[in-house]
Amino acid sequence: xxxxxxxxxxxxxxxxxxxxxxxxxxxxxxxxxxxxxxxxxxxxxxxxxxxxxxxxxxxxxxxxxxxxxxxxxxxxxxxxxxxxxxxxxxxxxxxxxxxxxxxxxxxxxxxxxxxxxxxxxxxxxxxxxxxxxxxxxxxxxxxxxxxxxxxxxxxxxxxxxxxxxxxxxxxxxxxxxxxxxxxxxxxxxxxxxxxxxxxxxxxxxxxxxxxxxxxxxxxxxxxxxxxxxxxxxxxxxxxxxxxxxxxxxxxxxxxxxxxxxxxxxxxxxxxxxxxxxxxxxxxxxxxxxxxxxxxxxxxxxxxxx
Amino acid sequence: xxxxxxxxxxxxxxxxxxxxxxxxxxxxxxxxxxxxxxxxxxxxxxxxxxxxxxxxxxxxxxxxxxxxxxxxxxxxxxxxxxxxxxxxxxxxxxxxxxxxxxxxxxxxxxxxxxxxxxxxxxxxxxxxxxxxxxxxxxxxxxxxxxxxxxxxxxxxxxxxxxxxxxxxxxxxxxxxxxxxxxxxxxxxxxxxxxxxxxxxxxxxxxxxxxxxxxxxxxxxxxxxxxxxxxxxxxxxxxxxxxxxxxxxxxxxxxxxxxxxxxxxxxxxxxxxx
Numbered sequence: 395x396x397x398x399x400x401x402x403x404x405x406x407x408x409x410x411x412x413x414x415x416x417x418x419x420x421x422x423x424x425x426x427x428x429x430x431x432x433x434x435x436x437x438x439x440x441x442x443x444x445x446x447x448x449x450x451x452x453x454x455x456x457x458x459x460x461x462x463x464x465x466x467x468x469x470x471x472x473x474x475x476x477x478x479x480x481x482x483x484x485x486x487x488x489x490x491x492x493x494x495x496x497x498x499x500x501x502x503x504x505x506x507x508x509x510x511x512x513x514x515x516x517x518x519x520x521x522x523x524x525x526x527x528x529x530x531x532x533x534x535x536x537x538x539x540x541x542x543x544x545x546x547x548x549x550x551x552x553x554x555x556x557x558x559x560x561x562x563x564x565x566x567x568x569x570x571x572x573x574x575x576x577x578x579x580x581x582x583x584x585x586x587x588x589x590x591x592x593x594x595x596x597x598x599x600x601x602x603x604x605x606x607x608x609x610x611x612x613x614x615x616x617x618x619x620x621x622x623x624x625x626x627x628x629x630x631x632x633x634x635x636x637x638x639x640x641x642x643x644x645x646x647x648x649x650x651x652x653x654x655x656x657x658x659x660x661x662x663x664x665x666x667x668x669x670x671x672x673x674x675x676x677x678x679x680x681x682x683x684x685x686x687x688x689x690x691x692x693x694x695x696x697x698x699x
Numbered sequence: 700x701x702x703x704x705x706x707x708x709x710x711x712x713x714x715x716x717x718x719x720x721x722x723x724x725x726x727x728x729x730x731x732x733x734x735x736x737x738x739x740x741x742x743x744x745x746x747x748x749x750x751x752x753x754x755x756x757x758x759x760x761x762x763x764x765x766x767x768x769x770x771x772x773x774x775x776x777x778x779x780x781x782x783x784x785x786x787x788x789x790x791x792x793x794x795x796x797x798x799x800x801x802x803x804x805x806x807x808x809x810x811x812x813x814x815x816x817x818x819x820x821x822x823x824x825x826x827x828x829x830x831x832x833x834x835x836x837x838x839x840x841x842x843x844x845x846x847x848x849x850x851x852x853x854x855x856x857x858x859x860x861x862x863x864x865x866x867x868x869x870x871x872x873x874x875x876x877x878x879x880x881x882x883x884x885x886x887x888x889x890x891x892x893x894x895x896x897x898x899x900x901x902x903x904x905x906x907x908x909x910x911x912x913x914x915x916x917x918x919x920x921x922x923x924x925x926x927x928x929x930x931x932x933x934x935x936x937x938x939x940x941x942x943x944x945x946x947x948x949x950x951x952x953x954x955x956x957x958x959x960x961x962x963x964x965x966x967x968x969x970x971x972x
Contacts, residue, residue, distance in 0.1 A: 414834075434837060440867075445826040445860035452816075452830025456761075456840070475820055476857075480827050483817060484808065 395551040395586065396424055396493045398529040402536040403461060404428045407435050412457060413540065416450055418443050418464045424493075425463065447473035450488045451480035459487055459540065466494040466508030470515060470547070481545045482518045489539055489546045490515075495525070495585050496635025496664070497678035498552040504669050507678075508549070512584075513640025515547045516614055522546045525584040525642070527571075527609035528557045534565050535611055542567070551586035558588050559609075568615035576606035579628030579693060584610050584642045587635040587684060594633075594689035605693070613642055616649035625657030629696035631689055635679065638663040660692040704785035707748055710916040713783055714744035715972045718941055720779035720792055722964045726956040728796035730804050734939035734951035735849070736776035738880040741914045742847055742934055743768070743780045750923040751845055755785050758812060762841040765831055767816050769824020770849035770878065771806040777814070778802050786813035822855030824848060825875060829861045832873035843872045845923070851883030854892050859904070865929040866905030874923065875906075875931045878913060880938035882949055901931040908933065914940055942967050 404427060407413035415428055416437045429436040439446040447462065447469065454460045462469050469490050470477070481488045492508060499506035516523045522544045526532040532550065539546050563571050570582065574595070583591040588609055595607045606624065610617065610632075624630050634642035643661030650659070664682045671681055679685060707713035717740050725733040743766075747753065751764040768777045775795065782789040787801070794800035801810050805819030816827050828846040835842060852858065865873050879897070881888050888894050901908040906929045911918045913934025922932050938952070939945030942964040956964060 437833070439864060440860075442857075442860035442864065444822075445829070445857045445864060448823055448826025448857060449830035449833065449861070449864065452827035452832075453834045454830070455827075456831055456834040456838075458834055476823065476826065479817065479820060480823055 395526065395529050395532050395555045396553055398532045399491065399536050399548070399550055400424055400428055402533045403540070404431065406537070406540050407432055410459070410540070411435065412459055414453060414458050414460045416446060416453075416460055416462045418446050418462075418468060420464050420468070443468050443472040444476055447476035447488075448480050451476065451484060451486045454486040454488045455484065459489070461489045461491055463491045463493070466492050466499070466506060466511065470508070470511045474514060477515070478518050482520045485520050485545065487543045487545060489548060491548045491550060493550045493552055495549045495551050496587065497675045498586070500674040500678060501672050503672065509637045509664050509666075510640070511549065512613060512634070512636050512642060513644070516645060517640070520545050521614060523549070523613040524611050525549045525613060526611050527583070527585060527588045528555055528559060530557045530559045531563045531565055531571070531609060531611060534563055538565065538567065549585065555586045556589065558592060563609075565611055568612045568617055570608050570610045570617040570620040572606055572608040574607050577604040577627065579603075579697065580606040580608060580624040580630045581633060581689065582608045582610050582624070582630060582646075583633040584613060585635055587633055587679070590679060590684060590686065591633050591689070594686045597686050597690060598693065610642065613645050616646055618649055618653045618655060621646065621650065622655055625655070625659070629658040629660065629693055631660045631662060631693055633662040633684065633689060635684060636663055637666050639666070658696040660696050662689055662692060704783070704789070706754070706784045710741065710744040710748045710920070711972075713748055713780060714741050714916075715968065716783050717744060717776065717779035718968055719965065720783070721775045722942070722956055722961055724775050724779070724792045724795040726958065726961045727793065728804075729955040730775065730796050731953045731955065732772040732775065733954075733956055734945045734948065735770065735773045737940050737942060737945065738936045738938045739768075739770065739773045739847060739878040740776040740780065741916065741940070742876055742878060742919060743776055745916055745919040745923065746845055747780050747784050750920050752842070755812065758786070764842050765815050765828065765844045767818070767824040767828045767844070767846045768806050769818050769846055770821065770852060771818030772804075774802070774804060774806045777806055781813040787811060821849065821852040822857040825861040826857050829865055829870065829873060832865070832870045833868055836868070836870055836872055843874060845874045845876060847876045847878065849883070850877055850879045850881065850888050850894060851891070853877065853894055862901065862904040862906065870929045871926055873929045874926060875929075877931065877933050878936050879933050880936040882938045882947065882952065884952065886949055898933055901933070905929070906931040910935060941971050
C-alpha cells in the first residue's frame with residue numbers, strides 16, 4: 395500500500411513541481427526513488443515531528459502541496475496541536491500520510507500501533523480522513539487527494555496487502571465502494587482489515603447467508619445514502635482496525651444520528667484493554683476482537699432482533 | 700468602512716501611538732497581557748515602518764516579507780500597529796475581545812488583514828515561518844520571514860528543533876527576534892527554566908546572533924537590514940516598557956488596566972516619550 399502511494403505520488407510530482415514530500419526521517423527503502431528522482435521536492439526534516447508539521451503548514455501556505463510521511467502515531471499524535479492550529483485552522487493543504495495502520499507493525503510493540511489516530515484526527519476542523527482498503531484504492535485515492543486542496547489524513551497499511559477490489563475501484567469523495575453485493579446484510583470496513591471482512595462474508599456464505607462487502611475510505615464525510623439502502627437489506631456491521639472510541643464505527647453512528655437514520659448496526663473494533671500484547675498483525679487483530687467469529691456473532695445477534 | 704489612514708513612517712511615532720491604543724484597548728476589554736504588548740511594540744513598530752517589506756498595498760504579493768508574531772498573547776500590540784498602519788479600520792480596536800468582533804485576545808488571522816498566522820499556543824510561529832522561508836529558498840522566491848518570539852517561548856522544544864533545521868538548510872531569509880524581557884507566565888525566566896547563556900545557545904546552533912536593545916529603533920532597524928544566514932536578534936526589553944508601574948512586574952502580565960491606571964499610564968507616556 396505504501397509503495398503504491400509513493401509510486402503514484404512520484405508520477406504526479408514529476409508533472410507538478412509544487413508537490414513536496416517531507417519525512418521525519420522514516421521511509422528507508424520506500425522513499426529512496428522519490429528522493430533520487432526529485433531531490434528538490436524531497437525534504438528529510440530529521441526526527442522532529444512537531445517542528446516538521448509546523449514547517450509543513452508554513453511550506454503549504456506558499457502554494458505548495460506538502461505530503462508529510464511517517465509511521466502511525468508520529469505524524470499524528472506527536473504533533474497534534476501543530477496539525478490543529480497550523481494545518482487545520484489555517485486551512486493549509488498539508489497531507490499527512492501515516493503507515494502502519496492499526497496493528498500493521500505487529501510485534502514491534504504498542505508504541506507503533508495506531509489505534510486512536512482516526513478518532514483524534516477526524517475531530518479536527520477542515521480535516522479529511524481517508525483510509526484506503528488496498529493498493530488499487532490507494533492509487534485512486536492518492537490521485538483524488540492531489541487534486542483536492544484540503545488538509546488530509548491518509549492512513550495506510552504497511553506493505554504486502556492484497557488487492558481486494560476485483561475490478562478497478564472508482565472511489566469518489568464521501569462515497570462507499572461496494573466490492574461484492576449481498577442480499578441479507580452488509581459488512582462495511584475501512585482499511586486493510588477488509589481481508590477479515592471478506593473472510594467473514596465467505597464464512598456467512600458457507601452458512602447460506604449472503605452479505606455485501608464494502609470499503610468506506612472516507613471517514614469525515616459519511617455516505618448516508620449507501621447506509622440507508624444497506625440498512626433496508628439487513629444488518630450492517632462496521633469493521634475497523636482502530637479503537638471503538640471515536641473511530642470509524644463511531645463516525646457512522648454520529649452521521650446516522652445527524653440524519654435521523656436508525657437500523658440494526660454493529661461495530662467491530664479493537665478492544666482497548668489488551669494494549670501490551672506481543673504478536674503479529676493477524677494475532678493482534680484476533681486477540682483484540684477483530685475476527686471472523688466476532689463479526690458473525692454480531693451479525694447473527696442483529697439479524698435476530 | 701476603512702478610515703483614511705496616513706501610515707507612520709517613523710517607528711518611534713508609531714510605537715507611541717500604539718502604546719496608547721494598547722493601554723486603552725486592554726482596559727476597555729478588561730484583557731490581560733498589557734505589559735507583554737508594551738514590551739514588544741517597539742520591535743513591531745520597526746518592522747512595520749520599513750524594516751519589513753510589508754504594507755496593506757503588498758499583502759497579496761508573493762514576494763512580500765512575512766511577519767509572524769509567535770507570542771500571540773501580545774495581540775493588542777500587533778493589532779494596534781496594523782490598525783495604525785492602515786491594514787484594517789482603527790475602530791476595530793475599540794471592540795477588542797467583544798462578542799462577534801474581529802479581534803480576539805490572542806492573534807487570529809481569520810478575517811484580520813495583515814495577520815499571517817493565528818498564534819496563542821507558544822512555539823508555533825518559528826516552525827511555520829521556517830516552512831515559508833524554506834519553500835522560498837528552495838524555489839528562489841524573494842521575501843524574508845521575521846518571527847517575533849517571547850523568551851519564555853524558548854522553553855518549547857520546537858524552538859530548538861527549528862533552530863537546527865534552519866541552520867542545516869542555511870536559511871538566510873529567516874530572522875528570529877526574541878522579546879527578551881526576562882519574565883514569563885509565573886515568574887522570571889531565569890528562575891523558571893534558565894535560558895542563559897542565551898546568545899551562546901543560538902550561536903552554538905549556528906545562527907548569526909546579535910544582542911541589542913529591543914527599544915532602540917535605529918539599532919533594531921540596522922540589525923534587521925542585514926543577514927548572512929539564519930539570524931537571531933535577542934532584543935533586550937523591559938516588560939511594560941514606558942509605564943513605570945507596569946515595568947518588570949509579573950502582575951501586569953495579567954492585570955487589565957483600570958480607568959485610573961489608564962490616566963496614570965498616559966501621563967507617564969507623556970513624560971517618557
